[in-house]
Amino acid sequence: MRAVVVTSPQGPDGLVVEDVPPPVPGPGEVLVRVRAAGINRADLMQRAGRYPPPAGVTDRLGLEVSGVVAAVGAGVDAWTEGDRVCALTDGGGYAELVVVPARQVLRVPAGVDLLDAAALPEAVCTAWSNLVTVGGLAAGSSVLVHGGSGGVGVVAVQLAAALGAQVLTTAGGAARAERCLELGATVAIDHRREDVLTRVLEMTDGRGVDVVLDILGAGALDMNLRALTTGGRLVVIGLQQGRRGEIDLGLLLARRASVIGTTLRARPPEEKAAIVDAVRDVVWPMVADGRVRPVVHARLPLAEADAGHELLASGEAFGKVLLVP
Numbered sequence: 001m002r003a004v005v006v007t008s009p010q011g012p013d014g015l016v017v018e019d020v021p022p023p024v025p026g027p028g029e030v031l032v033r034v035r036a037a038g039i040n041r042a043d044l045m046q047r048a049g050r051y052p053p054p055a056g057v058t059d060r061l062g063l064e065v066s067g068v069v070a071a072v073g074a075g076v077d078a079w080t081e082g083d084r085v086c087a088l089t090d091g092g093g094y095a096e097l098v099v100v101p102a103r104q105v106l107r108v109p110a111g112v113d114l115l116d117a118a119a120l121p122e123a124v125c126t127a128w129s130n131l132v133t134v135g136g137l138a139a140g141s142s143v144l145v146h147g148g149s150g151g152v153g154v155v156a157v158q159l160a161a162a163l164g165a166q167v168l169t170t171a172g173g174a175a176r177a178e179r180c181l182e183l184g185a186t187v188a189i190d191h192r193r194e195d196v197l198t199r200v201l202e203m204t205d206g207r208g209v210d211v212v213l214d215i216l217g218a219g220a221l222d223m224n225l226r227a228l229t230t231g232g233r234l235v236v237i238g239l240q241q242g243r244r245g246e247i248d249l250g251l252l253l254a255r256r257a258s259v260i261g262t263t264l265r266a267r268p269p270e271e272k273a274a275i276v277d278a279v280r281d282v283v284w285p286m287v288a289d290g291r292v293r294p295v296v297h298a299r300l301p302l303a304e305a306d307a308g309h310e311l312l313a314s315g316e317a318f319g320k321v322l323l324v325p
């Protein structure tokens with residue numbers, strides 16, 4: 001089968017399509033014939049050597065796919081050949097075939113394009129687990145989603161809105177902010193022109209928000225703490241502005257606030273399966289009725305993986321970039 005292999009941390013020819021032996025599904029696994037694979041910022045970091053895969057999993061790129069079940073391993077009875085699925089992979093999604101734990105597979109709802117479904121698993125599982133399970137977001141509460149224009153952000157905004165939360169989000173530029181409003185954000189702040197903290201406090205009558213979903217890390221740490229209301233939760237999932245910061249512990253105490261960090265990829269299989277189960281029960285009905293939909297900026301052939309990485313790194317994409325084998 002054809003798969004993308006990393007030959008250099010940089011483009012333009014660092015990602016090359018090669019013929020490699022096809023994977024074989026083991027017990028509890030499903031072989032998916034990939035129709036599309038989502039590109040995630042984590043892939044860019046892994047390629048650059050800054051986000052190594054956990055021990056024991058493939059070092060090939062690709063954390064989410066959509067496609068058709070091609071075969072199942074021993075003990076798998078929930079899936080059969082021909083099922084239209086999308087899945088959170090443990091890696092290796094940039095390929096014609098990928099093996100996935102059966103419990104990380106979701107059926108593509110009717111009405112959702114099979115290719116576009118590749119934009120969902122990583123973003124939905126990340127948004128659900130961090131907004132709701134970790135962040136405790138519920139109807140009537142408020143959230144600041146940094147980067148509502150990104151692959152994770154477009155889903156986090158829609159999901160939080162569907163849950164009945166007040167959704168404040170940021171994006172780079174007026175046009176991108178406007179698109180976040182179309183996704184259901186109550187307030188979209190252009191972080192290039194506006195002071196995010198001032199706007200958050202303005203829009204919450206000085207109270208601040210219950211949850212911040214943060215992708216920036218150190219560079220936004222102080223601002224994020226100041227944006228929290230009493231008892232608020234800062235959930236850090238990305239470090240785009242650095243990993244080492246200084247915390248004003250006085251602020252943390254006064255607000256009885258929490259700072260929590262997570263990564264989806266490092267979670268053990270049981271935890272990933274539990275997240276996928278919750279997504280199937282709670283978020284999938286929202287996908288089926290259109291409250292949460294995939295937002296795809298571009299579909300590129302597998303052989304243009306380098307261009308896909310460049311597009312994501314350029315900051316021009318709104319939503320996901322997909323690779324199509």
Ligand SMILES: NC(=O)c1ccc[n+]([C@@H]2O[C@H](COP(=O)([O-])OP(=O)(O)OC[C@H]3O[C@@H](n4cnc5c(N)ncnc54)[C@H](OP(=O)(O)O)[C@@H]3O)[C@@H](O)[C@H]2O)c1
Pocket residue numbers: 039040041042122126146147148149150151152153170171172173176191215216236237238239240262263264265312315316319
């Ligand atoms: N911990 C986890 O489990 C987990 C899982 C998935 C993703 N992540 C992390 O989540 C982040 C987003 O991933 P992704 O795949 O969605 O990437 P992406 O599609 O490239 O999105 C990146 C986002 O960053 C925004 N951004 C850039 N500079 C910004 C700034 N100064 N202020 C606010 N936003 C800014 C971009 O918005 P504009 O261009 O509009 O400014 C864009 O929305 C990454 O850091 C990734 O590592 C973590």
